[in-house]
Amino acid sequence: MAARGSLNLFKHLQKNVNATFESSSVDSTAVEEKLFGQVEEEEDDGPVVFICGKCKLPVGDSLSWDGSEDGQNQIRLKRVTDNVIVGKENRLLEVGKRSVCLVVDLVCRGCHSALGMVYASTPRNLDHKRFTFCFNVADIDSYVLGSATQMLAAEGPKEQPVTLEYRGIVEQQLTEMKMLVLSMAQRLEEIEIGLQEESDEA
Incomplete structure (x- = not known):
């Protein structure tokens, strides 16, 4: 009062x-x-x-x-x-x-x-x-005292509410990353096989 x-x-x-x-x-x-x-x-x-x-x-x-x-x-x-x-x-x-x-x-x-x-x-x-x-x-x-009203807005993925839309985006990104890693692993394997064949021929 x-x-x-x-x-x-x-x-x-x-x-x-x-x-x-x-x-x-x-x-x-x-x-x-x-x-x-x-x-x-x-x-x-x-x-x-x-x-x-x-x-x-x-x-x-x-x-x-x-x-x-x-x-x-x-x-x-x-x-x-x-x-x-x-x-x-x-x-x-x-x-x-x-x-x-x-x-x-x-x-x-x-x-x-x-x-x-x-x-x-x-x-x-x-x-x-x-x-x-x-x-x-x-x-x-x-x-x-106690009249302050300004607050910082919640930022970052940790503070973002988990909605179906947000979950779908995350799952899509994880799938793309998994495919990229598999593709890189396959390409690396092909390079290793090629190097091994060259060394065998030499």
């Missing part, structure tokens, strides 16, 4: 980077339901791996899902991989007219791209965001 919902979400994001996680189409409760709810038709989907949008290093997965922020185009994770560097310098972030937060930046270890932030200090109405990893949706991508 997490897989399909999040994958559709990120496909939408890639098409419209400026309209990611639109509140009109997706809300945090819907995303959480898609990740943790139990919809029978989507039970076969695997978890989602979130990756850096630039260098594609994995930064986290949907098993650590904590929620999303529609208005700010962010998702929140409880845990991340070692590919995410948590900054040491605090900075002020104004999220509203009277709401100022203290944040530290999240940076990709591979390409040093900014991925999001951790809220170290928030107003009471934003306490749910404190000490979680908040990723900017525009800076990350996702991959659904």
Whole structure:
């Protein structure tokens, strides 16, 4: 369930980077339901791996899902991989007219791209965001485990199904080869007899 919902979400994001996680189409409760709810038709989907949008290093997965922020185009994770560097310098972030937060930046270890932030200090109405990893949706991508569909086609005679037509072709080829071997053996015998006669005459 997490897989399909999040994958559709990120496909939408890639098409419209400026309209990611639109509140009109997706809300945090819907995303959480898609990740943790139990919809029978989507039970076969695997978890989602979130990756850096630039260098594609994995930064986290949907098993650590904590929620999303529609208005700010962010998702929140409880845990991340070692590919995410948590900054040491605090900075002020104004999220509203009277709401100022203290944040530290999240940076990709591979390409040093900014991925999001951790809220170290928030107003009471934003306490749910404190000490979680908040990723900017525009800076990350996702991959659904188990979504691979490409397979190599079976090749070679060993993989070819044995049909009556195929069996007939093989038997015909074997018969032709047998006749060729017999013909060669007969010709070789004739050559040997000729050589022996020449040696007897000499």
